[in-house]
Amino acid sequence: MKVDPLMLTLGDLTRTHPAFADLLAQTGGEGAKPSRTVASWLASLTDERLSDIGMGREQLLSHIVALAEQVEALKAPSQVTVRSLTILGGRDKKGEAERLDLELRAGDVLCIVGPTGSGKSRLLADIECLAQGDTPSRRRVLVNGEAPDPSWRYASDRKLIAQLSQNMNFVVDLTVGEFVAMHADCRMVEDRDRIVDEVIACANELAGESFSAAVSLTQLSGGQSRALMIADTALLSASPVVLIDEIENAGIDRKRSLDLLIASEKIVLISTHDPILALMGTRRIAVRNGAVAGVIETGADERANLAVLERIDCELMALRHRLRSGERIDAPLAWAGLLAKD
Numbered sequence: 001m002k003v004d005p006l007m008l009t010l011g012d013l014t015r016t017h018p019a020f021a022d023l024l025a026q027t028g029g030e031g032a033k034p035s036r037t038v039a040s041w042l043a044s045l046t047d048e049r050l051s052d053i054g055m056g057r058e059q060l061l062s063h064i065v066a067l068a069e070q071v072e073a074l075k076a077p078s079q080v081t082v083r084s085l086t087i088l089g090g091r092d093k094k095g096e097a098e099r100l101d102l103e104l105r106a107g108d109v110l111c112i113v114g115p116t117g118s119g120k121s122r123l124l125a126d127i128e129c130l131a132q133g134d135t136p137s138r139r140r141v142l143v144n145g146e147a148p149d150p151s152w153r154y155a156s157d158r159k160l161i162a163q164l165s166q167n168m169n170f171v172v173d174l175t176v177g178e179f180v181a182m183h184a185d186c187r188m189v190e191d192r193d194r195i196v197d198e199v200i201a202c203a204n205e206l207a208g209e210s211f212s213a214a215v216s217l218t219q220l221s222g223g224q225s226r227a228l229m230i231a232d233t234a235l236l237s238a239s240p241v242v243l244i245d246e247i248e249n250a251g252i253d254r255k256r257s258l259d260l261l262i263a264s265e266k267i268v269l270i271s272t273h274d275p276i277l278a279l280m281g282t283r284r285i286a287v288r289n290g291a292v293a294g295v296i297e298t299g300a301d302e303r304a305n306l307a308v309l310e311r312i313d314c315e316l317m318a319l320r321h322r323l324r325s326g327e328r329i330d331a332p333l334a335w336a337g338l339l340a341k342d
């Protein structure tokens, strides 16, 4: 049963959710007595105290609720083995039938491509909520070939489906090592220290700039936190299905991220505008006007073009690195001759 975090006492909360101890240490104030409920503590915070913390009452409450849900999701691994997900067509934005019967199996990693506003996020959201004809697209999603048990749709404490969103909002000031160790503890893995080292080493391979276990989560760059989330999801997450809204803006190694996710034997869907990422998979889902227009196999010619795109990307990355290091790039670029021929 889902517990309302507002009705818990601060003592209970810090015991069941160690991360709250840090939040309280930063924000608590004199009224943060263990016997007090969260609701009463929040009501007791003066406007002055809230302005010291730099957060409004509503914002603090939503942080607490989000943190409680995250910790619950980590604690109770999904009980359901997902061998397949089937997405059955609904209606496009004009109300016309979407012809779709797509089965995804464990180990499938697919990109979703399509113009802005075409419905990529809608498709991810339909999967996340295991839609049953009750979303704007009217799609239905089956788990292992059957309509899912209604309780799976709303069980935030038994997440079948994890969504990595664009922004990683870290509430508490834990170090990277403490954060990953907390996940490992929640999932009761054996050999915790080895797994923690592995996740951090792996995240460092994905991130452009390396970071240590001792650094605070709040100090990580966008790319570093995204790399940490991907490594953590692939190596530690209990959710059999992972949805990712955009990887490309984070400046991380896309090929390795994809390989890592493929090896994790989960079903992974990534919405993207990035041609390299889209061509890296064996299949991609093309969305248009609110409906899936086709599932495209990556062909041999496309793979050859991918190799060229990767070289261009590599050169762009090198330029980016030089510019970021304060260098000038006055020397003519290798491609200048190529473009002059046009």
Ligand SMILES: Nc1ncnc2c1ncn2[C@@H]1O[C@H](COP(=O)(O)OP(=O)(O)OP(=O)(O)O)[C@@H](O)[C@H]1O
Binding pocket: 091, 092, 093, 114, 115, 116, 117, 118, 119, 120, 121, 122, 123, 136, 137, 138, 289, 290, 291
């Ligand atoms: N089949 C559909 N029926 C009705 N509305 C839809 C359908 N598909 C998408 N929409 C709506 O269209 C809008 C744009 O869709 P969405 O945000 O999923 O696009 P997107 O491809 O993710 O765009 P972007 O690339 O800009 O992130 C949303 O309001 C979404 O709910």
